[in-house]
Amino acid sequence: NLEITAEHSSPSFLSSDFDYTRVSTILTYTVPVFGRDLLFPASLRIRAFAGKGFGNLPPQQSFTADTRLTGFAPFGVLRGGLVKEYSGDAVVSIAIEQNFRSLPFLALDLPFLYRNGVELVVHGAFARAWTGGIPSPGGWHTEAGIGINRILDLLRLDLTYRFRDPSRFFLTLGVASFL
Numbered sequence: 001n002l003e004i005t006a007e008h009s010s011p012s013f014l015s016s017d018f019d020y021t022r023v024s025t026i027l028t029y030t031v032p033v034f035g036r037d038l039l040f041p042a043s044l045r046i047r048a049f050a051g052k053g054f055g056n057l058p059p060q061q062s063f064t065a066d067t068r069l070t071g072f073a074p075f076g077v078l079r080g081g082l083v084k085e086y087s088g089d090a091v092v093s094i095a096i097e098q099n100f101r102s103l104p105f106l107a108l109d110l111p112f113l114y115r116n117g118v119e120l121v122v123h124g125a126f127a128r129a130w131t132g133g134i135p136s137p138g139g140w141h142t143e144a145g146i147g148i149n150r151i152l153d154l155l156r157l158d159l160t161y162r163f164r165d166p167s168r169f170f171l172t173l174g175v176a177s178f179l
Helices: 103-107 111-115
Strands: 002-009 020-034 042-055 090-099 119-131 141-151 155-162 168-175
Touching (some): 103 119
Antiparallel strands (some): 020 042
16 A cells, blocks of 8 residues: 655645645555465565655644554554654654464464464564754664554554663554454
C-alpha cells in the first residue's frame, strides 16, 4: 500500500495567511517469509513514513512521527517514543516487524499457546526529525522489542526497549493483527 499526500497554501490562492507546500508518503508492505502453504504464513511487515515541508510551515502543519498513546500502540508507531517527540518540517519513521505466527510455540511444544493461535512477533523501529534542516538532537530514535499477538484473539502485548536516552522498557497494549 502506498499513500502520497501533497498540500499547498499560498496567499495568492484563497487569501491564505501561509505560504508553504508539504509532501508526505506512507508505504506499508507485507511479505510472507516462510510457511507459505499455511493459511496465515509468517510475515514481515514494514511501514515507512516520510514527510517534508517547503516554505514557511506553520506549527500546526509540522510533521510528527506516530508514537504510542499512553499504553496503546498499533502497528507502525514508535512504541518507545514520547508523544510529539519527533516533530519538525521533515520526518522519517520506519517500523519493521516479523510475525512468526504460532510456529515458535509449536517448536517448543507449548500446546496451550499454539492451539489458541497465540503468535510471537519481534519488532524494531527508528525515526528522526529535522527543523530548518537541523536534525533533532540526540541522533536517531531506535527501539526493538518482542510481542505476543492474538491474546484472546483480540489483543497484542509488546515489551519494547528504547535505545535512545532516556533508554528504558515500555509495555504497550494493542489490537491483534491478523496480517
